[in-house]
Amino acid sequence: MSASTLDVAYVADLARIDLAPDEKALFQKQLADVLGYVNQLQKVDISSVPDTPIDPHLPTNVLRLDEIRPGLPTADALANAPAQANSLITAPKIVE
Amino acid sequence: MTYEAVIGLEVHVQLKTATKMFCGCRNQYGAPPNSHVCPVCLGYPGALPVPNEEAIRMTILTGLMLECDIAPVCKFDRKSYFYPDMPKNxxxxxxxxxxxxxxxxxLDKFAFPKETQKDPIAEAKKPIRLVRIHLEEDVAKSFHYDQASGIDxxxxxxxxxxxxxxxxxxSPEEAFAFLTTLKQILIYGDVSDADMEKGQLRCDVNISVRPVGQETFGTKCELKNLNSISGVRRALQYEIARQIDIVSSGGTIRQExxxxxxxAGQTFLMRTKEQAHDYRYFPDPDLLPIRTDQGLLDQARARLPELPAARKDRYVADFGLNDYQASVLAADRRLAAYFEQAAAATQAKVAVANFLANEFLATEPDLDQLTLPATHFSALADLVASGKINSKQAKDLLTEMLASGEAPGDLVKRLGLEQVSDTAQLDAWCDAAIAANPRSVADYKxxxxxxxxxxxxxxxxQSKGKANPAVVDQILQSKLR
Amino acid sequence: MTLATLSLTQLRQKLLAREISPADIVRDLAARRDAVDPAIGAYLRFDADRALADALHADISLPLGGIPVALKDNINTTGDLCTCASRFLANFRSPYDATVTRKLRAAGAILLGRCNMDEFAMGSSTENSALQPTRNPWDTQRVPGGSSGGSAAAVAADTAIVSLGSDTGGSIRQPAAFCGVVGLKPTYGRVSRYGLVAFASSLDQIGPFAGSVEDAALLLHAIAGPDPMENTSRPIPVPDYTAALTGHVEGLRVGIPKEYFVEGLDPEVASAVRAAIDWFANHGARVTEVSLPHTPAATAVYYIIATAEASANLARFDGVRYGHRAPDAKDPLDLYRRSRAQGFGPEVKRRIILGTYVLSSGYYDAYYNRAQKVRQLIRRDFTTAFESCDIILAPTTPTPAFRAGEKTADPLQMYLADIFTIAANLAGVPALSLPCGFSSCGLPIGLQIIGPHFAEETLFRAAHAYEQAHPWKDRKPAL
Incomplete structure (x- = not known):
C-alpha cells in the first residue's frame, strides 16, 4: 500500500467534511506520514490468524427482551434540535 | 425480435415486534411525531444498541417459512451513508x-392476477429463488415542504x-404473484402485517429486458415509489414497454x-447511476455476534405455522375441496381459521367452503366485519345437506344471515323458509298441477x-318455493306412471 | 486545613464520624478550585452551588455518600452540557444519564464538575480541546497528557478528590503518569460504556483517577458491573476490591516485557521503573522476563482500528438533530459538509479522514482487516505472557510530560506518545498507572501494571503494596 493512494479531498467528501485548501494540503502531508508509519503492518506475518469473519473471543447472544421501556418526552427529544416545527425536526430540504 | 423481462426484487418488511430493533421504544405506526424516541434511536452521543431477540426470532421464522438456510452464527455491520432520516448516518x-x-x-396459481390465472405459467408453481434475508434497522420518516424537510x-x-x-x-404478473404469496406467508407467520400502503412491506424493483434466448442480462433500471402490489405490476408493465421500445428501435438503456x-401511469427519471456508493461496511463493535443454534432456531421452529400451500393441499385431500376453494380459503390466515372452525362443526365441509369461497368472498367483504360465529356457516351447510332448505333458499339465507347475524335455524323459522316435505300437502299441490296442465301431462306420457x-x-x-323438489319429483313420477 | 487534599477514604471516615459534612468538602474544593484552577484549566465547568445543594441531600450511608466526583466531559449527565470539548457540542445538553453517572448517583456521590479533554478524546495532551487549554500542575509549561487531561490534572491539583476519565489508547494512564496520580483502564466490558460519547467502541473504557490505589479501587467498585443497556459489558460479578489490598506482593509472578525497554525510553523513566521492579523482586515477587513480540505494531493497529470506528461513531454529528448547524445550508449535503467543517477541530478531522479511508472500497482488507488480525496476535501475546506471570510491569509513557506545543505540529510524534499504553486497549486487558518517582526536573513518572482480563484485584494488590512502601503521593505540586 502506498500512502499516495490517500486522496484527502476525495475521502473528506465521503466523510462529509469541507476542507479549506491549506487544510487539505496539510492533512495530505500529515496523513501520508501516518500511513507511511502504519504500513509497517504489511510486514507482520498474520498467517497464523484464522480468516474468520467473527472474532472467536467475543461472547454471543446478549439480547434484549421485546419489552417497552420509557423513551424521551417529545419536548426533550426536540430540545437540542437546531430547528423544529410541528413536533418534527426540520432540516434543509431533501431533494431526491 | 421478441423480448423478455428480467426482474429481481428487494423487499423490505417491517416486523411487528412490540419494540424497536435496538431500544425499548414502542414500534408503532401512526403515533404523534417524535413520541416514540430515545437517545438510542435518535442517534444521541453515547447511546448504544442492544438487539431485540424477538426480531431475530421473527427473521429466523421468516427464513424457515421461505426455505432458507439459517446461519448458525451471524453479526451486525455498520453501513455508512449520510441521510437526514438516518440518525447515526x-x-x-x-x-x-x-x-x-x-x-x-x-408462485401459487391463485396468487396471480385473476385474469391471468389460466395462463400456463400460473399453473407451473414456478419457484422464485431468494438470495438472502437480513435484519436491519429502519430509517426515520421525512415530510417534504416548500423550504425544508421535517423528520419524525x-x-x-x-x-x-x-x-x-x-x-x-x-413478467409483471409473476412479480404480482410473488408479492402476493410472500405477503400471505408473512401474515401466516405473524411476523408482519405486510401492508404496502402503510409501508410495512416496501419493494424496490430491478428490471431489464433482453431478446428471448439471450443469456446475459440487459442494463437494469431500479424502480422506486411502489405503494401497492398492483402498482408494482402496472409499473413493470409500463417500464418493460418503455425499455423494449428503446432497445427495439436501436437505443440503449441507461442504468438509472x-x-x-x-x-400518471409512468416512470420518471430520478437519477442516473452516479459513482457506486461506498458504504464502508465493517462489523459493528457495539454489538456481539448472534448464534442461532443455541435456542433461537428451535424457538423459531416451534412457531412454524402450516403454510398456505400445505393448508390448501390438506383442504383438497381431507375435505374434498376443489383447487380454487382450497386456495382462496388458505390464502388468508384469518379466513382459513374461520373456515376450519366452521368445517369442524359439520360434515358438509364442501358446502361450507362453497358458502365462504364462492358466495361470501364474491361480496368482496372486509374480513374485519366477519364477526358472526363460524358455526352459523356450519348450520347453514347442515340445513342444505339435510334437505330442509334448497340451494336457492340457502343463498337468500346467507345474505340475511350476514346482514342480521342471526343463526340460520332462527332465520328459517322467522322467514318461514323451511321446505315442505309433508306428503299430504305435496300430494295436493301435485294433483293441482296435473289438473291445471293437461298438455304437459300429455307430453310427458x-x-x-x-x-x-x-x-x-x-x-x-304454489308452495312459494318451499316444496322439497326431490319429494315433488317422486310424487309426480308416481302419479303420472 | 483544607479537606481538598484528603483522600476519599479519609473523607469517608470523617463523614461517618460526623466530623465533617459533604458541604464542607464541596466548599473546600470550590475554594481550592478558585485558587488554583485558573492556572491549570482542568475544569470546563464547576457548579459549586448545585454541588452544595446536592451535598445537603447526600446520603452518607452509601458507599460514596457525600463524595464529590468530577467527570470527563464526554460522559452524559441528564440536564448537563456534554461538550466533549468540541465546538460541535458546545451547547449540547444531554437528556440522559450515562450508566456510570446513574451508578455514581446511586452510590451517593455528588457530581461536581466537568473536566477538560482532547476533543472527542482524540489526543494525548489535551491541547486538542476546542474550549480551553489545560496545563500540568507540576509544571504549567507542560501538558497534563490526554485525552483525559482535565480529570488527571484536577486530582493532581487537589481540585477533585477523584474523577472519571475514559481510555481508548492510554487516555487515562498517560495523563495519570504525567500528573502523578493513579489511573486505571479497566478490562474491556468491566464498566458500561452506555452514555460515554464513543470514540472507538471496541477500545473505549471509563475508569477512575485517584490520589491513591485504594480510592481508585473504591471508585471502580461503584461504577463497574454488567449493564443491560450495553451489549459488550460482561456479566461478571464485581468483587470487593479493597479486600485485595493486602499490602504484600509475595508469590506474585511479575513479567517484564523486553519490548517496553527500548530505544526512545527516557533514561530517568527507565531507571524509575527498573527501581520499582527491583522493589517487587526484593519483596517476594518472582520477576521474569516475558515477551510481547507484536508490541511494535500496536500503534499502527490502533490508528487503523480506532480511526475506522471513530469515522462511523462521529458520523452522527451532522447538524440535524443536535449540535452545531451551519447557517443557511442549501441542502443536507451542504449542511453536513459545513457543519462538520466548522464544528470539528483539525485532529478530529484528520482521524475521521484516516478512518474513512481505511474502510473505503479497495482498502478495507489491506488496512482494517489486516489490523484486526494483528490485533489478534497482540491479544495472543498477552494470553501467552499471562501463562507465566500474574502481572506485567512496564513504563506507562516513554517520557515524562512534554512541553505544550512540542508535538502539536506533528501528529505522528503525538501518536507515538501512547506507544506503551495502546496494547492493553487492543487486547482488552486492564492496566493501571501509578507514580513511581520523579524526574530530575520534578516531573512525575508512571509505572504501568497490566493484568489478565478481569484481574483488576491483582493490579490493585500490586499497586497498593508498592504505594504503601513508596509514598510518592504525599509529594504535592507547588501551586
Whole structure:
C-alpha cells in the first residue's frame, strides 16, 4: 500500500467534511506520514490468524427482551434540535 | 425480435415486534411525531444498541417459512451513508453474514392476477429463488415542504427485514404473484402485517429486458415509489414497454433509478447511476455476534405455522375441496381459521367452503366485519345437506344471515323458509298441477320426460318455493306412471 | 486545613464520624478550585452551588455518600452540557444519564464538575480541546497528557478528590503518569460504556483517577458491573476490591516485557521503573522476563482500528438533530459538509479522514482487516505472557510530560506518545498507572501494571503494596 493512494479531498467528501485548501494540503502531508508509519503492518506475518469473519473471543447472544421501556418526552427529544416545527425536526430540504 | 423481462426484487418488511430493533421504544405506526424516541434511536452521543431477540426470532421464522438456510452464527455491520432520516448516518445492517441465505417462494396459481390465472405459467408453481434475508434497522420518516424537510424519528430503529430475490421473475404478473404469496406467508407467520400502503412491506424493483434466448442480462433500471402490489405490476408493465421500445428501435438503456407515478401511469427519471456508493461496511463493535443454534432456531421452529400451500393441499385431500376453494380459503390466515372452525362443526365441509369461497368472498367483504360465529356457516351447510332448505333458499339465507347475524335455524323459522316435505300437502299441490296442465301431462306420457319440469315449476310456485323438489319429483313420477 | 487534599477514604471516615459534612468538602474544593484552577484549566465547568445543594441531600450511608466526583466531559449527565470539548457540542445538553453517572448517583456521590479533554478524546495532551487549554500542575509549561487531561490534572491539583476519565489508547494512564496520580483502564466490558460519547467502541473504557490505589479501587467498585443497556459489558460479578489490598506482593509472578525497554525510553523513566521492579523482586515477587513480540505494531493497529470506528461513531454529528448547524445550508449535503467543517477541530478531522479511508472500497482488507488480525496476535501475546506471570510491569509513557506545543505540529510524534499504553486497549486487558518517582526536573513518572482480563484485584494488590512502601503521593505540586 502506498500512502499516495490517500486522496484527502476525495475521502473528506465521503466523510462529509469541507476542507479549506491549506487544510487539505496539510492533512495530505500529515496523513501520508501516518500511513507511511502504519504500513509497517504489511510486514507482520498474520498467517497464523484464522480468516474468520467473527472474532472467536467475543461472547454471543446478549439480547434484549421485546419489552417497552420509557423513551424521551417529545419536548426533550426536540430540545437540542437546531430547528423544529410541528413536533418534527426540520432540516434543509431533501431533494431526491 | 421478441423480448423478455428480467426482474429481481428487494423487499423490505417491517416486523411487528412490540419494540424497536435496538431500544425499548414502542414500534408503532401512526403515533404523534417524535413520541416514540430515545437517545438510542435518535442517534444521541453515547447511546448504544442492544438487539431485540424477538426480531431475530421473527427473521429466523421468516427464513424457515421461505426455505432458507439459517446461519448458525451471524453479526451486525455498520453501513455508512449520510441521510437526514438516518440518525447515526450509519445503518446497523448485516453485510457478509446475514441471518438467512437462499430460500424460495413457489408462485401459487391463485396468487396471480385473476385474469391471468389460466395462463400456463400460473399453473407451473414456478419457484422464485431468494438470495438472502437480513435484519436491519429502519430509517426515520421525512415530510417534504416548500423550504425544508421535517423528520419524525418514530420509525427510526424499528426492525426491518430485507428479502432479496434472484432475478428469476419474468413478467409483471409473476412479480404480482410473488408479492402476493410472500405477503400471505408473512401474515401466516405473524411476523408482519405486510401492508404496502402503510409501508410495512416496501419493494424496490430491478428490471431489464433482453431478446428471448439471450443469456446475459440487459442494463437494469431500479424502480422506486411502489405503494401497492398492483402498482408494482402496472409499473413493470409500463417500464418493460418503455425499455423494449428503446432497445427495439436501436437505443440503449441507461442504468438509472426511476420513480413510478401511479396517477400518471409512468416512470420518471430520478437519477442516473452516479459513482457506486461506498458504504464502508465493517462489523459493528457495539454489538456481539448472534448464534442461532443455541435456542433461537428451535424457538423459531416451534412457531412454524402450516403454510398456505400445505393448508390448501390438506383442504383438497381431507375435505374434498376443489383447487380454487382450497386456495382462496388458505390464502388468508384469518379466513382459513374461520373456515376450519366452521368445517369442524359439520360434515358438509364442501358446502361450507362453497358458502365462504364462492358466495361470501364474491361480496368482496372486509374480513374485519366477519364477526358472526363460524358455526352459523356450519348450520347453514347442515340445513342444505339435510334437505330442509334448497340451494336457492340457502343463498337468500346467507345474505340475511350476514346482514342480521342471526343463526340460520332462527332465520328459517322467522322467514318461514323451511321446505315442505309433508306428503299430504305435496300430494295436493301435485294433483293441482296435473289438473291445471293437461298438455304437459300429455307430453310427458308421450315420452317427453322433460315436460315434468313444467309440473314441478307449478308446484314450486304454489308452495312459494318451499316444496322439497326431490319429494315433488317422486310424487309426480308416481302419479303420472 | 483544607479537606481538598484528603483522600476519599479519609473523607469517608470523617463523614461517618460526623466530623465533617459533604458541604464542607464541596466548599473546600470550590475554594481550592478558585485558587488554583485558573492556572491549570482542568475544569470546563464547576457548579459549586448545585454541588452544595446536592451535598445537603447526600446520603452518607452509601458507599460514596457525600463524595464529590468530577467527570470527563464526554460522559452524559441528564440536564448537563456534554461538550466533549468540541465546538460541535458546545451547547449540547444531554437528556440522559450515562450508566456510570446513574451508578455514581446511586452510590451517593455528588457530581461536581466537568473536566477538560482532547476533543472527542482524540489526543494525548489535551491541547486538542476546542474550549480551553489545560496545563500540568507540576509544571504549567507542560501538558497534563490526554485525552483525559482535565480529570488527571484536577486530582493532581487537589481540585477533585477523584474523577472519571475514559481510555481508548492510554487516555487515562498517560495523563495519570504525567500528573502523578493513579489511573486505571479497566478490562474491556468491566464498566458500561452506555452514555460515554464513543470514540472507538471496541477500545473505549471509563475508569477512575485517584490520589491513591485504594480510592481508585473504591471508585471502580461503584461504577463497574454488567449493564443491560450495553451489549459488550460482561456479566461478571464485581468483587470487593479493597479486600485485595493486602499490602504484600509475595508469590506474585511479575513479567517484564523486553519490548517496553527500548530505544526512545527516557533514561530517568527507565531507571524509575527498573527501581520499582527491583522493589517487587526484593519483596517476594518472582520477576521474569516475558515477551510481547507484536508490541511494535500496536500503534499502527490502533490508528487503523480506532480511526475506522471513530469515522462511523462521529458520523452522527451532522447538524440535524443536535449540535452545531451551519447557517443557511442549501441542502443536507451542504449542511453536513459545513457543519462538520466548522464544528470539528483539525485532529478530529484528520482521524475521521484516516478512518474513512481505511474502510473505503479497495482498502478495507489491506488496512482494517489486516489490523484486526494483528490485533489478534497482540491479544495472543498477552494470553501467552499471562501463562507465566500474574502481572506485567512496564513504563506507562516513554517520557515524562512534554512541553505544550512540542508535538502539536506533528501528529505522528503525538501518536507515538501512547506507544506503551495502546496494547492493553487492543487486547482488552486492564492496566493501571501509578507514580513511581520523579524526574530530575520534578516531573512525575508512571509505572504501568497490566493484568489478565478481569484481574483488576491483582493490579490493585500490586499497586497498593508498592504505594504503601513508596509514598510518592504525599509529594504535592507547588501551586
Amino acid at each position: 450509519y445503518q446497523i445492517s448485516q453485510y457478509d453474514l446475514p441471518l438467512c441465505l437462499g430460500g424460495r417462494v413457489l 424519528f418514530n420509525r427510526a430503529g424499528t426492525p426491518l427485514m430485507e428479502i432479496v430475490t434472484e432475478a428469476d421473475l419474468r 433509478t426511476r420513480r413510478w407515478d401511479d396517477t 308421450a315420452g317427453k320426460t322433460a315436460a315434468i319440469n313444467a309440473l314441478k315449476g307449478f308446484v314450486m310456485k
